[in-house]
Amino acid sequence: xxxxxxxxxxxxxxxxxxxxxxxxxxxxxxxxxxxxxxxxxxxxxxxxxxxxxxxxxxxxxxxxxxxxxxxxxxxxxxxxxxxxxxxxxxxxxxxxxxxxxxxxxxxxxxxxxxxxxxxxxxxxxxxxxxxxxxxxxxxxxxxxxxxxxxxxxxxxxxxxxxxxxxxxxxxxxxxxxxxxxxxxxxxxxxxxxxxxxxxxxxxxxxxxxxxxxxxxxxxxxxxxxxxxxxxxxx
Numbered sequence: 001x002x003x004x005x006x007x008x009x010x011x012x013x014x015x016x017x018x019x020x021x022x023x024x025x026x027x028x029x030x031x032x033x034x035x036x037x038x039x040x041x042x043x044x045x046x047x048x049x050x051x052x053x054x055x056x057x058x059x060x061x062x063x064x065x066x067x068x069x070x071x072x073x074x075x076x077x078x079x080x081x082x083x084x085x086x087x088x089x090x091x092x093x094x095x096x097x098x099x100x101x102x103x104x105x106x107x108x109x110x111x112x113x114x115x116x117x118x119x120x121x122x123x124x125x126x127x128x129x130x131x132x133x134x135x136x137x138x139x140x141x142x143x144x145x146x147x148x149x150x151x152x153x154x155x156x157x158x159x160x161x162x163x164x165x166x167x168x169x170x171x172x173x174x175x176x177x178x179x180x181x182x183x184x185x186x187x188x189x190x191x192x193x194x195x196x197x198x199x200x201x202x203x204x205x206x207x208x209x210x211x212x213x214x215x216x217x218x219x220x221x222x223x224x225x226x227x228x229x230x231x232x233x234x
Contacts, residue, residue, distance in 0.1 A: 010034045012108040012143040012186075013101055015056075020077050023062050028096040030058040030112070031081050032141065034186065041153035042184035046074040046089030050150055055087035056184055058112060058139050060096040088184050092137040102215035107208035108143045109160075113220035115228075118168075118175035136178040138164060138220070140213055144187040144205055147195035156185040156199035156209055163201070163210040167217035171225050185209075 015032035033055040040053040047053055059077050067073055074089030094114025101110050117136025140160050148156065160183050165176045199206040 012110055012141065013103075015099075015110060015141075017097060017099075018081055020059065020080060022065075027060045027062070029060070029077060029081065030096045030099060030110070031083065032056045032110075032143075033083060033087075034143070036085075037189050037191075038186050039148075039153070039189045040088055040184055040186045041150075041157055042088045042090075043157070043182050044088045044090050044184060046071050047087050050153055051086070052189060053087050053186070054085040055083045056090070056141055056186070057081065057083065057087065058090040058092065058096055058099075058141065060112075061091050061093055063093045065091070065093060090139045090141075090182050090184065092139050092180075094137055094139075098220070100216040100219040102212045102219070104211040104215070105208040106145045107205060107212045109209070109212035109216040110141045111138065111164075111213070111216040111220045113138045113217065113224060115168075115173060115175070115178060115221055115224050117180075118173060118178045121176045137180040137182070138178055138217065139181070140164060140183045140217070142183070142185045142209055142213060144185070144199075144209060146187060146205055147190040147193065148185075148187045148199055148205075149190075149195045149197050152196050152199040153185060153187065156187075156206065157183050159199055159201050159206045159210050160185065160213045163213040164217045167214050168221065171218060171221055173221065173225060 018029040019026045020029045041050045042048045096112050099112045114136050168175050201210045
C-alpha cells in the first residue's frame with residue numbers, strides 16, 4: 001500500500017509516490033514539494049500560469065474519469081497529502097508509478113506518459129470531435145537551479161515541448177504529442193540577482209532542460225510503444 005502523506009525534499013528526484021482513492025480503489029499520486037522561493041510556469045488546470053508555487057502534484061485517475069470539478073478534486077488531493085499554499089495540480093490516466101527521471105547539468109525532468117491517444121498538433125479537423133477515452137497524456141515537470149525571467153519561463157515550456165516531440169519522432173511514434181499534454185517548469189524566485197533571460201534550446205540552461213526532458217520522455221515512451229507494436233496491453 002502506498003503512503004498517504006509524506007514530506008518531500010527540494011530536489012525533483014525526491015518527489016514522493018503517495019496514494020489516493022477513486023472509484024473504490026487506490027491510485028498513485030506523485031508529489032514534489034520544494035517549498036517557498038520557487039516560481040513556476042504551467043499549463044495545469046490547477047495553479048497554471050506564472051507565479052510563486054510551493055508544490056506540484058501529478059494524480060493518476062481512472063480511464064474515463066468523469067468528475068466535472070477537476071480543480072476542486074486536485075485541491076482535495078493536495079490537502080489530503082498535507083500540502084499547503086499555492087501549487088500546481090496535474091492529472092493523467094497514465095501510470096504515475098512508471099515515472100521517468102533524468103538529469104543534465106542540474107536540470108531535472110520527471111515525465112509520466114500515456115500515448116494511447118496521440119497525433120500531430122496541426123492535424124486536419126483536430127478538436128472537432130471528442131478524444132477517445134484511453135490513457136493519452138504526457139505530463140512533464142522540470143526543475144532548474146537558476147532564476148528565470150517571465151519570458152525565459154515561457155521559453156522553457158516551448159523548449160520542453162520541442163524536446164518531447166523530438167523523443168516521440170525518434171521513437172517512431174508519428175506524433176507531436178497527445179491532446180492533453182501538460183508542462184510545469186520550476187525555478188528559484190529572483191532575489192536581486194540577475195535572472196536568466198533565455199531558455200531556448202541553444203542557451204545554456206535551455207539545452208540542459210531539453211536534454212533532460214528528451215531523455216525522460218524517451219524512457220517513458222519506449223516501453224509503451226514496444227508493447228503497442230507487440231500487441232500487448234499497457
